[in-house]
Amino acid sequence: MRIRNLLSLFTVFLLSFIIAVSCTPSPQTSTSNNSTAIQLGFSAWPGWFPWQVAQEQKLFAANKVNVDLKWFDGYLDSINALRAGQLNANTQTLNDTISSVAAGSDQVIVLVNDNSTGNDKIIVREGINSIADLKGKKVAAEEGTVDHFLLLLGLKKAGLTQADIQFQPLETGAAAAAFVAGQVDAVGVFAPFTTRALSRPGSKELFSSKDFPGAIPDHLVVTRQLINERPQDVQSLVNTWFATLDFMKANPEKAYEIMAKRAGVSVAEYKDYDAGTKIFSLQENLQAFSPGKDMKSLSYAAGEISKFLVETGLIKQAPNLNQIFDDRFVKAYAAKQKS
Incomplete structure (x- = not known):
């Protein structure tokens, strides 16, 4: 009996809801592409x-x-x-x-x-003075993005490939943090993450997008x-x-x-x-x-x-x-x- 009463109440509610919706004026906001x-x-x-x-x-x-x-x-x-x-x-x-x-x-x-024209940079720790010095070093960048691309351009210019370094694929913010913490030797980052990376004592820019117009x-x-x-x-x-x-x-x-x-x-x-x-x-x-x-x-x-x-x-x-x-x-x- 209790179940039947609940079902009856639900039926009344549903019919009331349908009537209310059908009687409600359409909103002025359109669902056309231009309003989305x-x-x-x-x-x-x-x-x-x-x-x-x-x-x-x-x-x-x-x-x-x-x-x-x-x-x-x-x-x-x-x-x-x-x-x-x-x-x-x-x-x-x-x-x-x-x-x-x-x-x-x-x-x-x-x-x-x-x-x-310079806001994408490869930043290195103290003691690394040339692209050739990156050989065998841990280098972080966000894989598949522009700074990874810049890194590969620089390596190619020096006759190296990614296989010549220990590439560490990290999201850009995490890559900058890893470099500042001394977990990697170099990092590829873009501004404003360049500011964070350069806060590591002794760090410096090795090359940048300015070198590849x-x-x-x-x-x-x-x-x-x-x-x-x-x-x-x-x-x-x-x-x-x-x-x-x-x-x-x-x-x-x-x-x-x-x-x-x-x-x-x-x-x-x-x-x-x-x-x-x-x-x-x-x-x-x-x-x-x-x-x-x-x-x-x-x-x-x-x-x-x-x-x-x-x-x-x-x-x-x-x-x-x-x-x-x-x-x-x-x-x-x-x-x-x-x-």
Whole structure:
């Protein structure tokens, strides 16, 4: 009897709920693509901190795009999130994007944020004075990422390979901590982790991305699905980036304050990173997307990096690079500025 009463009460509740729902007016918020927030990932790199400025100054909204900006403590985690479909867009290097495409992810570069011109470094302990001195030493870096790539470039220049060192694959923050603790002899890190690594007494920079111009460009990368389904939102993301650069130029101290806070360093320390990162202007974006025969051209750089990634075993097979770049959004922004 008790069970039957409970069932009767449940039936009444269910019918009441259905009636209430059917009588409730539809909400104004649509479930269409345009109302769904773009999941944009970013992580600790001076060329990507401006996205924090865009968020805090409400520049996404000003450019009519709904963005859920997601911070990742680990850069590799953001790459994996885009591959897994948890993000619609991410901030990535060219070599990491090529690696993702080689693994089957359909990703497209639509904007150049910057080039690394010294903020990616191989830092060594006292007593190591040349790349040749790395032979047999413990060297840490986040496997498969840009500083691993930089390390391999340096080793190749000196006639060495990864087999000649004791490579320690560690997440970038953990790699910096291991170096400071004296657990490894050298480390490959990017700013702001370079500051932490250089706090080890006697440590110094052995070489950096400055020694390999054009090798490490950084980008806004989106899924092809986002381009196909919401091209105007991709355009708005690109527009927001350039609006952010305008804000930073007009309000440098405010921008530094926002970016330094996100980086977890002082404003003075953050300003030191400026020389190591070349933020690309609109004109430099247009030039980068143009065909060329040196590393200033993205298509050329992609070909060279792809070959290198295969040679070093970071990818098994070079991907088709014909569709990895889409310059229409940068070009559309440039055309609008002229009109």
